[in-house]
Amino acid sequence: MAVRHRVVILGGGFGGLYAAKALRGHDVDVTVIDRRNYHLFQPLLYQVATGSLAPGEIAAPLRAILRKQKNAQVWLGEATSIDVESRNLILKDGLIPYDSLIVACGAQNHYFGHADWQEVSPGLKSMEDAMDVRRKVLYAFEAAEREHDPARRKAWLTFVIAGGGPTGVELAGALAEIAHDTLRSDFRSIHPEEAEILLVEGDNRLLTTFPEKLSAAAGQSLTELGVIVRTKLRVTGIDQEGVTLSGSGKTERIDSRTVIWAAGVAPSSFGEVLVKQAGAQLDKQGRVMVQPDLTIAGHPEIFVIGDLAHAPSDKGPLPGVAPVAMQQGRYAAGVIIARLRGQKSAPFHYFNKGNLAVIGRAAGVADFGKFGVHGVLAWLLWLFVHLMYLAGFQNRVLVFLRWGFQYLTFSHGSRIITGPALKGEAE
Amino acid sequence: MAVRHRVVILGGGFGGLYAAKALRGHDVDVTVIDRRNYHLFQPLLYQVATGSLAPGEIAAPLRAILRKQKNAQVWLGEATSIDVESRNLILKDGLIPYDSLIVACGAQNHYFGHADWQEVSPGLKSMEDAMDVRRKVLYAFEAAEREHDPARRKAWLTFVIAGGGPTGVELAGALAEIAHDTLRSDFRSIHPEEAEILLVEGDNRLLTTFPEKLSAAAGQSLTELGVIVRTKLRVTGIDQEGVTLSGSGKTERIDSRTVIWAAGVAPSSFGEVLVKQAGAQLDKQGRVMVQPDLTIAGHPEIFVIGDLAHAPSDKGPLPGVAPVAMQQGRYAAGVIIARLRGQKSAPFHYFNKGNLAVIGRAAGVADFGKFGVHGVLAWLLWLFVHLMYLAGFQNRVLVFLRWGFQYLTFSHGSRIITGPALKGEAE
Numbered sequence: 001m002a003v004r005h006r007v008v009i010l011g012g013g014f015g016g017l018y019a020a021k022a023l024r025g026h027d028v029d030v031t032v033i034d035r036r037n038y039h040l041f042q043p044l045l046y047q048v049a050t051g052s053l054a055p056g057e058i059a060a061p062l063r064a065i066l067r068k069q070k071n072a073q074v075w076l077g078e079a080t081s082i083d084v085e086s087r088n089l090i091l092k093d094g095l096i097p098y099d100s101l102i103v104a105c106g107a108q109n110h111y112f113g114h115a116d117w118q119e120v121s122p123g124l125k126s127m128e129d130a131m132d133v134r135r136k137v138l139y140a141f142e143a144a145e146r147e148h149d150p151a152r153r154k155a156w157l158t159f160v161i162a163g164g165g166p167t168g169v170e171l172a173g174a175l176a177e178i179a180h181d182t183l184r185s186d187f188r189s190i191h192p193e194e195a196e197i198l199l200v201e202g203d204n205r206l207l208t209t210f211p212e213k214l215s216a217a218a219g220q221s222l223t224e225l226g227v228i229v230r231t232k233l234r235v236t237g238i239d240q241e242g243v244t245l246s247g248s249g250k251t252e253r254i255d256s257r258t259v260i261w262a263a264g265v266a267p268s269s270f271g272e273v274l275v276k277q278a279g280a281q282l283d284k285q286g287r288v289m290v291q292p293d294l295t296i297a298g299h300p301e302i303f304v305i306g307d308l309a310h311a312p313s314d315k316g317p318l319p320g321v322a323p324v325a326m327q328q329g330r331y332a333a334g335v336i337i338a339r340l341r342g343q344k345s346a347p348f349h350y351f352n353k354g355n356l357a358v359i360g361r362a363a364g365v366a367d368f369g370k371f372g373v374h375g376v377l378a379w380l381l382w383l384f385v386h387l388m389y390l391a392g393f394q395n396r397v398l399v400f401l402r403w404g405f406q407y408l409t410f411s412h413g414s415r416i417i418t419g420p421a422l423k424g425e426a427e
Numbered sequence: 428m429a430v431r432h433r434v435v436i437l438g439g440g441f442g443g444l445y446a447a448k449a450l451r452g453h454d455v456d457v458t459v460i461d462r463r464n465y466h467l468f469q470p471l472l473y474q475v476a477t478g479s480l481a482p483g484e485i486a487a488p489l490r491a492i493l494r495k496q497k498n499a500q501v502w503l504g505e506a507t508s509i510d511v512e513s514r515n516l517i518l519k520d521g522l523i524p525y526d527s528l529i530v531a532c533g534a535q536n537h538y539f540g541h542a543d544w545q546e547v548s549p550g551l552k553s554m555e556d557a558m559d560v561r562r563k564v565l566y567a568f569e570a571a572e573r574e575h576d577p578a579r580r581k582a583w584l585t586f587v588i589a590g591g592g593p594t595g596v597e598l599a600g601a602l603a604e605i606a607h608d609t610l611r612s613d614f615r616s617i618h619p620e621e622a623e624i625l626l627v628e629g630d631n632r633l634l635t636t637f638p639e640k641l642s643a644a645a646g647q648s649l650t651e652l653g654v655i656v657r658t659k660l661r662v663t664g665i666d667q668e669g670v671t672l673s674g675s676g677k678t679e680r681i682d683s684r685t686v687i688w689a690a691g692v693a694p695s696s697f698g699e700v701l702v703k704q705a706g707a708q709l710d711k712q713g714r715v716m717v718q719p720d721l722t723i724a725g726h727p728e729i730f731v732i733g734d735l736a737h738a739p740s741d742k743g744p745l746p747g748v749a750p751v752a753m754q755q756g757r758y759a760a761g762v763i764i765a766r767l768r769g770q771k772s773a774p775f776h777y778f779n780k781g782n783l784a785v786i787g788r789a790a791g792v793a794d795f796g797k798f799g800v801h802g803v804l805a806w807l808l809w810l811f812v813h814l815m816y817l818a819g820f821q822n823r824v825l826v827f828l829r830w831g832f833q834y835l836t837f838s839h840g841s842r843i844i845t846g847p848a849l850k851g852e853a854e
Contacts, residue, residue, distance in 0.1 A: 038844070054484070073616075094573070145502070
């Protein structure tokens, strides 16, 4: 009996998982490798950060997702390099041989070289990030409750979100709701509704990938929720005491104990491994340049998909969003299957179904290219799409119930602070 | 206007929370102080540890519980001492003056002086403990999946639970279910159902606070679930590689990478502060000896309740269980109110409604003193009682749904591993 074609998939995010699923029932052996034992539904991370959802509700064990797919196995592991000659993926503690390799490592927070910002200003890329943000936000209210000095109290109640993309917009909306509704009656000394939530964007409008009209609608919805939207301002400094903003030749200092980073992500550093070992080229952002079939030039057996890939397109590189990764995952799987059958594949083509962002309780924006909607309809669409894609039946039901409950009661259920107390803060 | 009587409650567990709630609507100012921002439903911690429930489902923010109680406030803080002369509770970062003080700090894991055991063998007293246990258990299966050496693989698949009290029994039952049902199809190299779950008890039977007949029934149910019950064996050593057991003059070594500590708890060390500052007496176990009205001799303004208290009773000290703490909390509140009205209070009397423990999917034991039941009826009772007491409406609904779902599908939903990878284990 011939050995089956071995497909190794590095990363269990949207790209990797959809590639694995697309290989179900085919005559290949699939191994999914991830440092984490779960698939994370990243678009909802901000809801964990604001205590609307519990961590387990936006994550599903990779094993559980793939348990019925007999040709797939899951390995917990961290890849450090590859050997393209012997076709082995090199892990920290072992080797995995492949016939086809799909690299889908995604992206990470990027602080533009300011490593010190990272320590005081968590981003929103991992579950740990989200728990960090939640801890910081909830502790800030606790610390404010106990602070007598008005200036220091104000700094605790000032929340700065750097970056006006979808993550920043959604986070700002959710934070405003928490402060202005959920926590309203929880405190005795402070009024959480006095909390200031600032959303800072370097460009001249929010949601720059959306049409201008929808950007304006999003800004309007945020303002109604009490968010202070500041555009054309760049973050030039972050420390424990606050943030420095620059724009139009002026510099401004805002005292804030909670600065959240939603201003930049960079592709996984595994791209550099591919440069060194497989002769790949990176673009300016660090993404791996791939062929129309998503493989590296000279290595048709190595696919790069999702946030790590720069696929050719007539409109410039594709955005680092879940639908792109999913479609690329399915495509790469299709190319592998076609090759085994001796068939050729058409180049990858991204089908853009539209972009969505949600702002608070019942508002959102949706861009479908030819037309856009905003308000309740966009919010309902967002709700529907996210529930559709949330992996795992149980989560979908639980999340739906929780959202329904929150909508009716203005409550956010997951407000417990776990883990160590923050340094220099209330203990 | 006279200053209102200030009641300070140290600890937001069952004792402290029920004391605070009992003071609702009365002419006192209540301050609840806790290191954590949430009340933890400890009896269900083992379900978080085994991935049946998510952390947020057995915890509710203290602020949310007390939000409508206008005379109560919550402070996040850690008490280090008291000044009985000036009647101030001394926190790490401040003072809180009291007229009446209710100390309800509970208990912590106790390793009988073996500090090194603590590092390798987490207990089950805090949320962090439960997450540690979950991480260890899930990683053990992951590591076994990747281990080729049969002996090492067996050590990964051997789980030892030290202590055959309610926590140990419930944990063993839940672990057996996970290994034998939930994870059955998740792995490719190992068979989770081959996992060995050992429950080790020093006494000659499990659940020593229950009648012998129910102990035997519990042992029988566990054996049916595949748990190996070993009695009359003491743990004399725990390290990264396994556990040493001694009994009947013999010593035995069991290779296991996962040893969970359910063999002992000790009262909070705040008892020593009370000895030093308020002249309190401790019993041999470190509990504070209290008067029939639960106050310290010579300090009628200081109450000690719950696991930290040794209240006089004709049947010896009361057990460290939630119902005792709840009743004592309510009682202490009643004494304070009565005093303000110039009334006297009868001594505290514990009304034992019965003891319950659950074993796996549909079995349990219930002891009502005069009679006991076991099997499905005890399990249903347990289900009912726990849902009744679980704080917060939303949690109750969610937990009920999740249990229903798990009962029907044999699945355990919260199986994601967060936090840092374990040292020396799969990464």
